[in-house]
Amino acid sequence: xxxxxxxxxxxxxxxxxxxxxxxxxxxxxxxxxxxxxxxxxxxxxxxxxxxxxxxxxxxxxxxxxxxxxxxxxxxxxxxxxxxxxxxxxxxxxxxxxxxxxxxxxxxxxxxxxxxxxxxxxxxxxxxxxxxxxxxxxxxxxxxxxxxxxxxxxxxxxxxxxxxxxxxxxxxxxxxxxxxxxxxxxxxxxxxxxxxxxxxxxxxxxxxxxxxxxxxxxxxxxxxxxxxxxxxxxxxxxxxxxxxxxxxxxxxxxxxxxxxxxxxxxxxxxxxxxxxxxxxxxxxxxxxxxxxxxxxxxxxxxxxxxxxxxxxxxxxxxxxxxxxxxxxxxxxxxxxxxxxxxxxxxxxxxxxxxxxxxxxxxxxxxxxxxxxxxxxxxxxxxxxxxxxxxxxxxxxxxxxxxxxxxxxxxxxxxxxxxxxxxxxxxxxxxxxxxxxxxxxxxxxxxxxxxxxxxxxxxxxxxxxxxxxxxxxxxxxxxxxxxxxxxxxxxxxxxxxxxxxxxxxxxxxxxxxxxxxxxxxxxxxxxxxxxxxxxxxxxxxxxxxxxxxxxxxxxxxxxxxxxxxxxxxxxxxxxxxxxxxxxxxxxxxxxxxxxxxxxxxxxxxxxxxxxxxxxxxxxxxxxxxxxxxxxxxxxxxxxxxxxxxxxxxxxxxxxxxxxxxxxxxxxxxxxxxxxxxxxxxxxx
Amino acid sequence: xxxxxxxxxxxxxxxxxxxxxxxxxxxxxxxxxxxxxxxxxxxxxxxxxxxxxxxxxxxxxxxxxxxxxxxxxxxxxxxxxxxxxxxxxxxxxxxxxxxxxxxxxxxxxxxxxxxx
Numbered sequence: 001x002x003x004x005x006x007x008x009x010x011x012x013x014x015x016x017x018x019x020x021x022x023x024x025x026x027x028x029x030x031x032x033x034x035x036x037x038x039x040x041x042x043x044x045x046x047x048x049x050x051x052x053x054x055x056x057x058x059x060x061x062x063x064x065x066x067x068x069x070x071x072x073x074x075x076x077x078x079x080x081x082x083x084x085x086x087x088x089x090x091x092x093x094x095x096x097x098x099x100x101x102x103x104x105x106x107x108x109x110x111x112x113x114x115x116x117x118x119x120x121x122x123x124x125x126x127x128x129x130x131x132x133x134x135x136x137x138x139x140x141x142x143x144x145x146x147x148x149x150x151x152x153x154x155x156x157x158x159x160x161x162x163x164x165x166x167x168x169x170x171x172x173x174x175x176x177x178x179x180x181x182x183x184x185x186x187x188x189x190x191x192x193x194x195x196x197x198x199x200x201x202x203x204x205x206x207x208x209x210x211x212x213x214x215x216x217x218x219x220x221x222x223x224x225x226x227x228x229x230x231x232x233x234x235x236x237x238x239x240x241x242x243x244x245x246x247x248x249x250x251x252x253x254x255x256x257x258x259x260x261x262x263x264x265x266x267x268x269x270x271x272x273x274x275x276x277x278x279x280x281x282x283x284x285x286x287x288x289x290x291x292x293x294x295x296x297x298x299x300x301x302x303x304x305x306x307x308x309x310x311x312x313x314x315x316x317x318x319x320x321x322x323x324x325x326x327x328x329x330x331x332x333x334x335x336x337x338x339x340x341x342x343x344x345x346x347x348x349x350x351x352x353x354x355x356x357x358x359x360x361x362x363x364x365x366x367x368x369x370x371x372x373x374x375x376x377x378x379x380x381x382x383x384x385x386x387x388x389x390x391x392x393x394x395x396x397x398x399x400x401x402x403x404x405x406x407x408x409x410x411x412x413x414x415x416x417x418x419x420x421x422x423x424x425x426x427x428x429x430x431x432x433x434x435x436x437x438x439x440x441x442x443x444x445x446x447x448x449x450x451x452x453x454x455x456x457x458x459x460x461x462x463x464x465x466x467x468x469x470x471x472x473x474x475x476x477x478x479x480x481x482x483x484x485x486x487x488x489x490x491x492x493x494x495x496x497x498x499x500x501x502x503x504x505x506x507x508x509x510x511x512x513x514x515x516x517x518x519x520x521x522x523x524x525x526x527x528x529x530x531x532x533x534x535x536x537x538x539x540x541x542x543x544x545x546x547x548x549x550x551x552x553x554x555x556x557x558x559x560x561x562x563x564x565x566x567x568x569x570x571x572x573x574x575x576x577x578x579x580x581x582x583x584x585x586x587x588x589x590x591x592x593x594x595x596x597x598x599x600x601x602x603x604x605x606x607x608x609x610x611x612x613x614x615x616x617x618x619x620x621x622x623x624x625x626x627x628x629x630x631x632x633x634x635x636x637x638x639x640x641x642x643x644x645x646x647x648x649x650x651x652x653x654x655x656x657x658x659x660x661x662x663x664x665x666x667x668x669x670x671x672x673x674x675x676x677x678x679x680x681x682x
Numbered sequence: 683x684x685x686x687x688x689x690x691x692x693x694x695x696x697x698x699x700x701x702x703x704x705x706x707x708x709x710x711x712x713x714x715x716x717x718x719x720x721x722x723x724x725x726x727x728x729x730x731x732x733x734x735x736x737x738x739x740x741x742x743x744x745x746x747x748x749x750x751x752x753x754x755x756x757x758x759x760x761x762x763x764x765x766x767x768x769x770x771x772x773x774x775x776x777x778x779x780x781x782x783x784x785x786x787x788x789x790x791x792x793x794x795x796x797x798x
Contacts, residue, residue, distance in 0.1 A: 587777035
């Protein structure tokens with residue numbers, strides 16, 4: 001695209017140069033002739049030069065975007081140069097021509113060359129002025145504006161030519177008529193200047209000065225061009241039409257810039273308000289984008305205070321965020337945390353989170369000097385940031401003494417804090433769902449660990465039926481059980497429950513497994529094993545985590561069960577029609593020092609009889625809940641065991657689990673369920 | 683999740699924490715904050731009233747373990763009162779009666795503090 005437009009520009013420039021060269025040759029051969037036809041040809045050549053240069057400039061102009069202000073600056077510079085050329089030509093040209101007349105044989109030729117160049121320079125000036133004014137004109141939007149502009153140009157040309165060709169008394173009125181119509185069209189085309197509305201106040205002041213200077217320069221230049229000086233003489237001698245056209249374009253320029261000057265002047269009082277509104281619109285657009293883009297809470301808070309500061313024109317902004325029972329300052333902008341805390345304290349003396357429902361403003365009792373600046377903060381506006389319908393934060397904007405929050409400021413802050421609330425709520429919800437996903441992944445890992453830790457199958461012994469059932473809860477509950485083949489006639493077992501849930505409980509389970517696996521290989525007595533396990537775990541666990549456990553072994557040769565209980569659920573012994581809950585004393589592992597643990601720990605021994613059923617479980621069994629939040633409990637558990645006592649261990653465990661499942665069908669399983677059943681059959 | 687709340691009262695130099703609802707891994711931080719606050723304020727004589735507590739999980743029990751050492755190091759104690767049978771049973775299984783003084787009602791616990 002750029003390349004193509006460059007090519008077009010080059011073509012137009014070539015045409016301009018061709019026309020200019022023809023002009024040059026024409027002037028040298030025919031000089032200043034009085035023939036009407038030659039004058040017409042000359043004017044046509046001038047018109048062609050201006051036309052092609054103008055087209056080239058327009059094409060070039062369209063290929064890039066230039067700010068109106070820099071174009072105006074260019075005009076200013078050019079009109080200043082023009083002023084100097086016109087002024088100096090008055091002093092320099094006569095000297096130069098005098099020298100030429102003295103030294104050269106053919107002064108007419110040199111004079112022609114100089115005048116052609118001089119004229120070309122002015123063709124350049126005029127084309128550029130016309131181009132820029134056209135550019136400004138087309139900044140206005142409206143119907144048929146092209147027609148208005150072209151009509152005006154036609155009258156420019158008519159006015160220029162008529163002065164040259166209709167000099168007779170009878171038709172001289174035509175020239176002035178065309179001129180007057182041109183001026184009317186200039187005024188008409190200049191009155192609607194809308195583009196300055198979008199400039200900032202600073203730019204408007206700049207524009208005001210610039211347009212004043214340019215108007216003055218144009219008027220001075222018109223005056224100089226129409227007078228009886230060298231410049232005027234040179235142009236007139238070359239072509240009166242060109243001189244007239246030059247003057248008309250300058251008149252257009254001075255009218256445009258005069259109107260621009262007054263329009264800017266009238267816009268100036270509202271410039272600040274307009275600036276503010278423009279800022280608000282951009283900020284709100286920016287912020288609605290933020291709602292969908294910024295997701296990190298801290299980034300969001302920074303952006304909120306940044307925009308709030310611009311929006312309200314405040315010196316400093318920050319957010320007071322409620323964090324449990326405390327409040328802290330977030331994302332302080334243009335103020336230190338020490339100063340912002342001082343102001344925060346004053347604010348919280350006046351208002352509370354609960355009763356702040358809309359934006360308010362008040363003066364600070366005690367002014368806070370902020371940083372190195374001498375101006376101290378004296379007035380604040382506070383807006384609520386709500387999540388879930390509750391005020392969770394306060395957006396504070398502070399201004400220095402002598403400044404006030406206008407109703408517009410407060411309205412803007414009110415709207416803005418609503419936006420901020422939505423954005424913050426969004427980011428919080430997202431954070432929550434990410435956290436939830438992370439937690440679920442973590443729980444997958446925990447369940448996997450637990451699955452690998454628990455025994456794959458139960459051991460087989462000739463006279464002892466062994467059955468176990470384990471049902472994990474969604475949040476891994478930390479249940480652990482295991483069997484240890486101590487010898488051909490001895491079977492060790494452990495059942496344990498780690499306090500807490502999830503991945504941390506799963507890791508502790510793994511540790512507990514390691515401890516019991518190694519201890520059971522070297523130590524036989526349950527009491528000693530638990531004492532050792534307590535010693536290790538007291539060291540390893542933090543002081544709020546503990547493990548309940550029961551460890552024991554069956555001696556098949558001696559027909560004996562020996563076990564100790566460290567804070568775990570009791571053991572059930574079902575013998576004949578009777579049932580017995582066996583609960584020897586013992587503290588949970590990791591709760592107390594070795595001495596005290598040892599002192600309070602008992603060991604219990606049972607001589608086994610035919611069909612003795614021994615049941616171990618974790619609290620997930622007895623604390624399984626129904627929809628009324630009632631526990632399954634010891635009583636139902638025992639009843640279920642007793643009424644199915646004739647089943648094998650395997651069948652019995654399945655039956656019990658079925659009963660628990662039926663009981664708790666209306667309630668989500670909250671804890672792991674572990675059930676281990678031994679049945680002694682000689 | 684189940685609801686849990688606490689309230690703290692002063693009785694002379696003794697602080698009484700009332701528990702209400704379900705104390706488990708999710709609600710334990712509320713009670714932890716109470717203990718931290720009391721320890722920061724150098725209030726080491728603490729009675730915990732379980733009258734309105736419906737349920738306590740192992741993680742809930744852990745809260746008491748977490749602070750008992752520092753409180754006893756400062757010549758204070760945590761005494762537990764007004765437990766329902768169900769809650770007492772959970773404490774009992776783990777052997778807590780061996781580690782903590784558990785009383786039927788607040789008065790007994792308060793007397794015990796002023797007596798010692």
